[in-house]
Amino acid sequence: MDFAIWSVIVGVLLVVMALSGSVLARLPLSTAMLYLMVGMAVGPWGLDLIGVDISQHSRLLETLTEIVVLVSLFSAGLKLSSALSDRRWLLPLRLAVLSMIVTVLLIAAAGYLLLGLSLGAAVLLGGILAPTDPVLASDVQVHTPGDRDRLRFALTGEGGLNDGTAFPFVMLGLGLLGLHDLGPLGLRWLALDVVWGVACGIGVGAGLGLAIGRLVLFLRREHQEAVGLDDFLALGLVALSYGTALAFKGYGFLAVFAAGVALRHLVERESEAPAASRKVAEHAAATPDTTAAKQAAVDPQHAPAYMVHAVLGFNEQLERIGEVTVVIAIGALLWAVDWDGAAWWFVPLLLLVIRPLSVAIGLAGSSASGNQRLLVGWFGIRGIGSLYYLMYAINHGLPSALADRLTALTLTAVVASIVVHGISVTPLMAMYEKTVGRRRERRTDSAGGR
Numbered sequence: 001m002d003f004a005i006w007s008v009i010v011g012v013l014l015v016v017m018a019l020s021g022s023v024l025a026r027l028p029l030s031t032a033m034l035y036l037m038v039g040m041a042v043g044p045w046g047l048d049l050i051g052v053d054i055s056q057h058s059r060l061l062e063t064l065t066e067i068v069v070l071v072s073l074f075s076a077g078l079k080l081s082s083a084l085s086d087r088r089w090l091l092p093l094r095l096a097v098l099s100m101i102v103t104v105l106l107i108a109a110a111g112y113l114l115l116g117l118s119l120g121a122a123v124l125l126g127g128i129l130a131p132t133d134p135v136l137a138s139d140v141q142v143h144t145p146g147d148r149d150r151l152r153f154a155l156t157g158e159g160g161l162n163d164g165t166a167f168p169f170v171m172l173g174l175g176l177l178g179l180h181d182l183g184p185l186g187l188r189w190l191a192l193d194v195v196w197g198v199a200c201g202i203g204v205g206a207g208l209g210l211a212i213g214r215l216v217l218f219l220r221r222e223h224q225e226a227v228g229l230d231d232f233l234a235l236g237l238v239a240l241s242y243g244t245a246l247a248f249k250g251y252g253f254l255a256v257f258a259a260g261v262a263l264r265h266l267v268e269r270e271s272e273a274p275a276a277s278r279k280v281a282e283h284a285a286a287t288p289d290t291t292a293a294k295q296a297a298v299d300p301q302h303a304p305a306y307m308v309h310a311v312l313g314f315n316e317q318l319e320r321i322g323e324v325t326v327v328i329a330i331g332a333l334l335w336a337v338d339w340d341g342a343a344w345w346f347v348p349l350l351l352l353v354i355r356p357l358s359v360a361i362g363l364a365g366s367s368a369s370g371n372q373r374l375l376v377g378w379f380g381i382r383g384i385g386s387l388y389y390l391m392y393a394i395n396h397g398l399p400s401a402l403a404d405r406l407t408a409l410t411l412t413a414v415v416a417s418i419v420v421h422g423i424s425v426t427p428l429m430a431m432y433e434k435t436v437g438r439r440r441e442r443r444t445d446s447a448g449g450r
Contacts, residue, residue, distance in 0.1 A: 005042075005049050005050055006050065006325075009038065009042055009049070009050070009328065010321075010324055010325060010328070013034075013035070013038055013324060013328070014321070014324065017031065017034075017324075028422075028423050028424070028425075028426045028427055029422060029423070029426070030136075030139065030418070030421070030422030030423075030425060030426075031323070032136050032323065032327050032383070032418045032422055033418055033419060033422040033423075035323070035324055035327035035328050035331065036327050036328075036330060036331045036415065036418055036419075037331065038328055038331060039327060039328035039329060039330060039331015039332045039333075039334075040331040040332070040334060041331075042328070042331075042332060043331060043332030043333070043334070043335055044332075044335040044336075045334065045335045050332050051332060051335070051336075052329050052332045052333040052336070053333070053336045054333065054336065054391075054394065054403070054407060055336075055400075058391050058394050058395055059391075059395060061329065061333075061387065061391045062388060062391035062392055062394075062395055064322075064325065064326055064329070065326055065384050065385075065387050065388035065391060066388055067322065068135055068319070068322030068323065068325075068326050068384055069134065069135060069163060069253065069384055069385050069388055070238055070242055070252070070253070070256050071238065071315055071318050071319045071322060072134040072135040072138075072159075072319050072322075072384075073134055073160050073163060073253055073256045073257040073260065074234070074237070074238050074256050074257070074259065074260040074315055075134075075260065075312060075315040075316055075319055076134050076141065076142075076156050076157075076159055076160040076257060076260065077160055077209075077256070077257045077258065077259065077260020077261040077262075077263070077264060078260040078261075078263060078264050078308055078311065078312045078315070079141065079142040079156055079264070079312070080142065080153065080156060080157060080160070080260075080261055080264060087367070088148075088150060088153050088154075089157065090366065090367075091150065091153070091154035091157070091158075091363065091366060091367075091368060092153070092154050092155075092156070092157025092158045092160070092161055093157070093161070094362045094363060094366065095154060095157075095158040095161075095162070095359065095362050095363070095376070096157070096158050096161035096162040096165050097161075097165060097362075098361065098362040099158075099358040099359055099361065099362030099363075100130055100131070100162050100165050100166065100358075102357070102358040102361050102362065103126065103129075103130040103354060103355070103358040104123070104126035104127060104130045104166075104169045105126070106126075106354045106357065106358065107122070107125055107126035107129055107130060107350065107354060108122040108123045108125065108126040109122070110122075110346065110349060110354070111125045111126070114343075114346075115343060115346070115409075117405075118176075118177070119176055120173050120174070120175070120176030120177035120178075121173065121177065121402055121405075121406070122173075123169060123172055123173035123176055124169075124170060124173025124174060124176075124177065124393055124406070125173070125406060125409060125410075126169055126173070127166050127167075127168075127169030127170035127171075127172070127173050127389060128166075128170065128386050128389040128390050128393065128406065128410055129350065129382060129386055129409075129410065129413055130162070130166050130169065131159075131162040131163045131165075131166040131385050131386065131389075132155070132158055132159050132162060132379075132380050132381055132382070132385075133159065133163075133381045133382055133383030133384055133385045133386065133417075134156075134159035134160055134163060134385065135319065135322070135323050135326075135383055135384045135385070136323070136327075136381050136383035136384065136417075136418065136421075137155060137156075137159050137379065137381045137383075138319075139425045139426075139429065140152065140155050140375075140379045140381075140425060140429060141155055141156040141159065142156045149436065150367075150368065150369075150372060151368075151372045151375055151376065151432065154368070154372070154376055155376060155379060158376075160257040160260075160261075161254070161257065163253045163257075163385045164198070164201055164251045164253040164254030164257065165198065165254075166385075166389065167193075167197065167251050167253065167389075168189070168193045168194045168197065168198070170389050170392065170393065171189060171193045172186075172189055172193070173393070174393060174396055175189055177398070177402075179396050179397045179398070180396070192249065196249065196250070197249065197250055197251045198250075198251060198254060199250070200245060200248050200249065200250025200251070200255075201245045201250035201251035201252065201253070201254030201255040201258065202254050202255070202258045203250075203258075204241060204244050204245040204248060204250055204255045204258075205241045205245065205254060205255030205256060205257065205258030205259040205260075205261075205262065206258045206259070206261070206262040207262075208237065208240055208241050208244065208255075208259055208262075209237065209241070209258065209259035209260065209261070209262030209263040209266070210262045210263075210265075210266055212233075212236075212237055212240075212263075213262070213263045213266040213267070213307075214266065216233065216307060217266075217307065220307070230307065230310035230311050230314060231311075231314040233307075233311055234311040234314050234315050234318075237259055237263070237311075238256055238259070241255040241256050241258075241259040242255060242256050263308060263311075264308060267305055267307070267308045323384070326384050326387070327384075327418070330387065330411070330414065330415070333411070334411065334415070337404075337407055337408050337411055338404045338405075338407070338408050339408055339412075340408075341404055341405040341407075341408035341409070342408040342409060342411075342412040343409065343412075344412065346409060346412065346413070347412055347413055347416040350382075350413055351378075351380065351413075351416070351417065351420070355377055355378075355380035356374075356377035356378070359373060359376050359377040359380070360373065360377065363376070371432065371435060375428065375432060378421075378424070378428070379421060379425070380417075381417050381421050382413050382414050382417040383414055383417060383418065386410055386413070386414055387410065387411075387414060390406060390407060390410045393406070394407075
């Protein structure tokens, strides 16, 4: 892959997106769909300017997708401005645990009974395809920290949590294939890969998020120091949380998400008037080099909101750049896929049967409305996270024939998800917002009548 050609392609696309972003936002067309088409156009199927081959670039693809997912997970955590005691957390927790387990079981059953995969390969496929994607799902996630919509909160929290809770199933699949030590009766897997990996990841991330957040706020409020370079703070906390969790054999994805949630929680707790502070932070961050911005950064009341707003803004820009690169790579990779190994009926089974059924089971008896459950069931977007798990498994010694089969199945699901969810997200979310708006108006009118 020629770096100069990559630079030109990505540069042109970013400029075009900057000029036409407001128009695209009104169309039933996601940015990921455009990136995918560009990747196909510049790859061997089109102009043959770049070529991506899993057999040659699996390590690079694993690293690239890993970085993009990490940035997205941290951003997702920062957006969830709700106290941990808030009952809205029950929805993403149920989706990330109960619905995740059901999804893995159903995919594994389909792989074993219908696709003829071995038990280990079927479980591995379930671990790869079960998590929803935090990167490509930005259109259905929480837009701002003040967004309290239950649907967006559930999808954002699910995308942040289940990229970590899927890891034990990936390790189980690798273990059943003889590529990972499960221990006698699977006790090592249960103790280390499930209990310790999850607990360590969440604990390390939450601890570092709170500790570094408190340190920065102390220096800014009390000494007017550590002002600026919020982009370094974002990257540093992501890298520190991820690396520390991995060093202690925990799940780095969960650590990074937990660090974002903890930092956001600290801000909500430290701010006397969070809504007012957010407005001040948004105004100040729009011109970060001004006196107003510097004052907001060290103001005892507004410093927490300003810090998170600046960190989140940088992370979201980085996330968009990463999305462009990875989805173009996916489009340029499709030529090398053995499509004979793909089962096209598997995609509607995954999106129209397995996902809605797992959501129905996970949210049974919850406070979510019927419309919210339907939309959560539909927006089970598969994307960059699944590609990372696939590359992770390949680089841990999957036999080439099995790697080709899982690659075909995974990319079939990812490409189909990019297309069908990209087409449907704008009209469906617009309809949902109108419905929510009408309900709010009726509640306001009813309250005014009293």
